[in-house]
Amino acid sequence: MDFGLSDDQLILQRSARDLLAKECPPAVVRRIAEGPSGHSEALDRRMAEMGWTGLLVPPASGGLGLGMLDMAILLAEHGRAAVPGPFLFSALLATRAIVRGADRRLKKQWLPKLASGECTATIALLEESGDSAHPAVLRSRARRKGAAYVLSGRKLFVPYAHCVDLLITACRTSGSDGPDGVTLFLVDRRASGLSIRPLETVDRTRRVCEVEMRRVEVPADQLLGRLGGGWPVIEHLLDLAAVGVAADGxxxxxxxxxxxxxxAKTRQQFGRLIGSFQAIKHIAAEMVAEIEPARSLVWFAAYAHDALPREARRASSMAKAALSEIYSRCANRAVQIHGGIGFTWEHDVHFWFKRAKWNELAFGAPAFHRERVAALGGF
Structure with missing residues (x-):
C-alpha cells in the first residue's frame, strides 16, 4: 500500500475542505443544529451536485464508482466541519447495502436515485438491547402476507428516519436467535403503520429517531437480498460504519x-498569551502525538475494504476503537484550553465535543471493538 494519497484523492480532499468551509462554516452548523430537522436541504443538494452522494455507486448506475478510501477522505472532511445531515448513513451505509445485497432490479430502481441525491436512505438495525452486532437481540418480525411482508417491531436511534425517503430495516423472518432468518427490507418512510419519533441526544449535529412498525406492509419485491440471508450484509455495514465514524473522528x-x-495564540491571561505557557504547549503536543499516528489507522482500514477484504474487519475495529477515544480526548483537551468559554453554548467548540461523544458510542464502543480485534486474533 502507498500510504500517501494519490493526486486525485488530494484534489478530492482539498475541494471538499474548500466547499465545506464555504457552505458549512460553524455559523451554518449552529443554525442547522438549532433547527428542528437537523439537516439542510440546500447543503444536501450541493453535495449531490458535487457527486458525493454517488461516490460509491457504480458508473453504470450513475455514480463515480470510487472506493472506501475515497469515502473515508470525504468523511474526514465532514468530521472536520461537523457537517450535520444523513450523508454517512445514506451515501455510505444504505448505498453499500444495496450495492452488496440487492438484485439487479432493485439496484436499477434505487442506485441512480441515491447517486443523484433524489433519494436518501438510512439503516434501522438497533433495538432495545442496544447491541446491533449480535443477531440474538433482533426482535422485530416480518411475516409473509400474499405479495407483501408485514413488519412489526421497534427500532431505536435510527439516524435521520424523520427526513430520509427509505429505511433499510432488519427483521427476523424465521428462527429466534441465530444469524439465519434475518432479512433486510426497503421500507418507504411514508408507509402506513410506520410512526417516527425524533429522540433528544447530546449531539445536535446528528439526529436519531425511534421507529415503531405496526403491521407495516412492504411489497415482497422490496426484500433486500435473499430471504433469511441479511446478516452477512449487516456485518459488512457495521464494519463500514466503524471506518466511517473513525474517519469522521x-x-x-x-x-x-x-x-x-x-x-491559545489570541487569548491573553496574566499579561501574556496563554499559548506561551508550558502547560498549554504540553496539552497541544499530546493532541498532535495522538492524532498523527491515527491517520494511517483510518486510511488503512478504508483501503482494506477496497483491496484487502480479509483484513477489513480487524482494521475497521482497530480504527474505530482508537479514533473513538482519541477524538474524545482531543475534544476534551480543546475545551480545557478554551477555559470557561469552552463550556458555553455560545462558543462553537461544544459541537465537536458532543459529536465526539456520539462517535465514541455509535456502532460499538471502544471496549467492544478491542474484544473483537482480540477474538479475530485468536485470543
Missing part, C-alpha cells in the same frame, strides 16, 4: 486541535 480531532491552537 479523525477529521474532527484535527479540527479541535486547530481551534485550540488558534485560541
Amino acid at each position: 479523525f477529521g474532527g480531532a484535527e479540527r479541535v486541535l486547530e481551534m485550540a491552537v488558534e485560541y
Whole structure:
C-alpha cells in the first residue's frame, strides 16, 4: 500500500475542505443544529451536485464508482466541519447495502436515485438491547402476507428516519436467535403503520429517531437480498460504519486541535498569551502525538475494504476503537484550553465535543471493538 494519497484523492480532499468551509462554516452548523430537522436541504443538494452522494455507486448506475478510501477522505472532511445531515448513513451505509445485497432490479430502481441525491436512505438495525452486532437481540418480525411482508417491531436511534425517503430495516423472518432468518427490507418512510419519533441526544449535529412498525406492509419485491440471508450484509455495514465514524473522528480531532491552537495564540491571561505557557504547549503536543499516528489507522482500514477484504474487519475495529477515544480526548483537551468559554453554548467548540461523544458510542464502543480485534486474533 502507498500510504500517501494519490493526486486525485488530494484534489478530492482539498475541494471538499474548500466547499465545506464555504457552505458549512460553524455559523451554518449552529443554525442547522438549532433547527428542528437537523439537516439542510440546500447543503444536501450541493453535495449531490458535487457527486458525493454517488461516490460509491457504480458508473453504470450513475455514480463515480470510487472506493472506501475515497469515502473515508470525504468523511474526514465532514468530521472536520461537523457537517450535520444523513450523508454517512445514506451515501455510505444504505448505498453499500444495496450495492452488496440487492438484485439487479432493485439496484436499477434505487442506485441512480441515491447517486443523484433524489433519494436518501438510512439503516434501522438497533433495538432495545442496544447491541446491533449480535443477531440474538433482533426482535422485530416480518411475516409473509400474499405479495407483501408485514413488519412489526421497534427500532431505536435510527439516524435521520424523520427526513430520509427509505429505511433499510432488519427483521427476523424465521428462527429466534441465530444469524439465519434475518432479512433486510426497503421500507418507504411514508408507509402506513410506520410512526417516527425524533429522540433528544447530546449531539445536535446528528439526529436519531425511534421507529415503531405496526403491521407495516412492504411489497415482497422490496426484500433486500435473499430471504433469511441479511446478516452477512449487516456485518459488512457495521464494519463500514466503524471506518466511517473513525474517519469522521479523525477529521474532527484535527479540527479541535486547530481551534485550540488558534485560541491559545489570541487569548491573553496574566499579561501574556496563554499559548506561551508550558502547560498549554504540553496539552497541544499530546493532541498532535495522538492524532498523527491515527491517520494511517483510518486510511488503512478504508483501503482494506477496497483491496484487502480479509483484513477489513480487524482494521475497521482497530480504527474505530482508537479514533473513538482519541477524538474524545482531543475534544476534551480543546475545551480545557478554551477555559470557561469552552463550556458555553455560545462558543462553537461544544459541537465537536458532543459529536465526539456520539462517535465514541455509535456502532460499538471502544471496549467492544478491542474484544473483537482480540477474538479475530485468536485470543
